[in-house]
Amino acid sequence: MTTRLKPIAFPQRRFDVLVAGGGNAALCAAISARRSGASVLVLEAAPKFYRGGNTRHTRNMRCSHDSATDTLSGPYTEEEFFDDLLRVTEGHTNVILARQLIRESKAMLPWIAQQGVRFQPSLGGTLSLGRTNSFFLGGGRAMLNALYRTAGTLGIDVVYDAEVVDLDISSGKFHSAIVQWGAQRVVCEAKALVAAAGGFEANIDWMKQYWGAAAESFLIRGTRFNQGVVLRKLLDKGAQAVGDPRQCHAVAIDARAPRFDGGIITRLDCVVFGIVVNRHAKRFYDEGEDLWPKRYAIWGRLLAEQPEQTGYIIFDSSVATLFMPPLFPPIVAMTCAELALKLGLIPESLEATIGEFNAAVRPGTFNHEELDDCHTQGLSPPKSHWARRIEAAPFYAYPVRPGITFTYLGVRVDGDARILMRDDSPADNIFAAGEIMAGNVLGRGYAAGVGMTIGSVFGRIAGREAASNACN
Numbered sequence: 001m002t003t004r005l006k007p008i009a010f011p012q013r014r015f016d017v018l019v020a021g022g023g024n025a026a027l028c029a030a031i032s033a034r035r036s037g038a039s040v041l042v043l044e045a046a047p048k049f050y051r052g053g054n055t056r057h058t059r060n061m062r063c064s065h066d067s068a069t070d071t072l073s074g075p076y077t078e079e080e081f082f083d084d085l086l087r088v089t090e091g092h093t094n095v096i097l098a099r100q101l102i103r104e105s106k107a108m109l110p111w112i113a114q115q116g117v118r119f120q121p122s123l124g125g126t127l128s129l130g131r132t133n134s135f136f137l138g139g140g141r142a143m144l145n146a147l148y149r150t151a152g153t154l155g156i157d158v159v160y161d162a163e164v165v166d167l168d169i170s171s172g173k174f175h176s177a178i179v180q181w182g183a184q185r186v187v188c189e190a191k192a193l194v195a196a197a198g199g200f201e202a203n204i205d206w207m208k209q210y211w212g213a214a215a216e217s218f219l220i221r222g223t224r225f226n227q228g229v230v231l232r233k234l235l236d237k238g239a240q241a242v243g244d245p246r247q248c249h250a251v252a253i254d255a256r257a258p259r260f261d262g263g264i265i266t267r268l269d270c271v272v273f274g275i276v277v278n279r280h281a282k283r284f285y286d287e288g289e290d291l292w293p294k295r296y297a298i299w300g301r302l303l304a305e306q307p308e309q310t311g312y313i314i315f316d317s318s319v320a321t322l323f324m325p326p327l328f329p330p331i332v333a334m335t336c337a338e339l340a341l342k343l344g345l346i347p348e349s350l351e352a353t354i355g356e357f358n359a360a361v362r363p364g365t366f367n368h369e370e371l372d373d374c375h376t377q378g379l380s381p382p383k384s385h386w387a388r389r390i391e392a393a394p395f396y397a398y399p400v401r402p403g404i405t406f407t408y409l410g411v412r413v414d415g416d417a418r419i420l421m422r423d424d425s426p427a428d429n430i431f432a433a434g435e436i437m438a439g440n441v442l443g444r445g446y447a448a449g450v451g452m453t454i455g456s457v458f459g460r461i462a463g464r465e466a467a468s469n470a471c472n
């Protein structure tokens, strides 16, 4: 617990709605519940400075809209959104909830703006999202600041450093939460619970159950507070699980990133500009398979399957300025052999891989903003687009490892965001929103910006329904 200049007392009264979590889903739920007339307590495990979980790192959300706006370059219909979701999930989605998510996403932009969040036009970069995704002015932290400010104005109580460590639930009915608040254990009663405490990606021991020792090498892009305690307790107390525990959103991030909270600046978006090799200096996947926004989220998983869960993005000076500069500088050398030595790879192996790749590159017109005709021939795996010879010194490399964004195993919910118990009956007074139930919609795959849509849409529903449950 952080040192407080002025200790506050833990709120003693029984609230209508208790919200476990302090990110986007939790705040949307809390505001929605309060606006529906309920008294609301938000319990955030993190100290105030780190409040807001993974939401702090976000930049945008994907919502359907009928026409261009000041900040969006064109329409994004419900059908197009649904097609995108079906494609990325390969049909592994609850179609009813997915349709509901998309339908209700339309109302989210004005609703979120009403809570004080401001938007800005999309910034340039390798994820071209200017038409489909709304960018938060100032990023996720500014977005959260606005939501917390609104929560305060509405009279919502928020307690930081307050980790929900257990839940008293019997026969699908929530009675109270046990909260670790500094050195104190507090029993916190409420008429309804909204579980919005994220996934379990920061719990390496839990990840190891599905990934084995490989999980030791995972870097967690977001908050260390998403330990999955609330999810675990819900599952232990009869909530129905949804989603494959091995499925998660995972990208390639700089291997030098910190274990937790490296955020967006450690992500590497230059895969399409070069080749990616493993510890044996061998390529293992088509780096140019599709446009980067549609493929960036597979690279974490691909790296997780490589020796020591490590890879190296290799490129040359001809493309070195074409992508967003990340936090760490690239490793540079004047020859491929020297680069290999700096990376701890066998020089002859890297030279052979680059030599084979260069020999397979066919001439074409390079355009990294579309699926161009620069490809390899007779190479396995191929590079289907943006294939250019790696030959212009200096040569560059970024070491990469799997960066886990969030997990998909969660609790099953219905259209009211109400948790379903293992016998399919709806819980009496327990609702869920955000990462903790994202697996209902994301069976696999990801479309950029959908995480925030799930949290906002189902957060708003969960808050409204929890309030109605508690107050009627």
Ligand SMILES: Cc1cc2nc3c(=O)[nH]c(=O)nc-3n(C[C@H](O)[C@H](O)[C@H](O)COP(=O)(O)OP(=O)(O)OC[C@H]3O[C@@H](n4cnc5c(N)ncnc54)[C@H](O)[C@@H]3O)c2cc1C
Pocket: 020, 021, 022, 023, 024, 025, 026, 043, 044, 045, 046, 051, 052, 053, 054, 055, 056, 057, 058, 059, 060, 061, 062, 162, 163, 164, 165, 196, 197, 198, 199, 221, 222, 223, 225, 226, 227, 228, 229, 230, 262, 263, 264, 404, 405, 406, 433, 434, 435, 436, 448, 449, 450, 451, 452, 453, 455
């Ligand atoms: C680097 C990065 C960039 C991202 N960029 C985007 C983006 O641009 N667009 C997008 O849509 N998605 C993005 N995502 C995904 C996005 O962050 C999540 O989908 C979204 O924030 C989920 O919101 P949430 O409220 O469910 O979870 P979180 O925001 O993670 O909030 C979970 C909260 O629960 C709290 N908590 C955890 N355990 C407990 C407990 N036991 N008791 C009390 N509180 C607890 C945590 O402290 C935290 O406040 C990004 C993620 C990362 C890591």
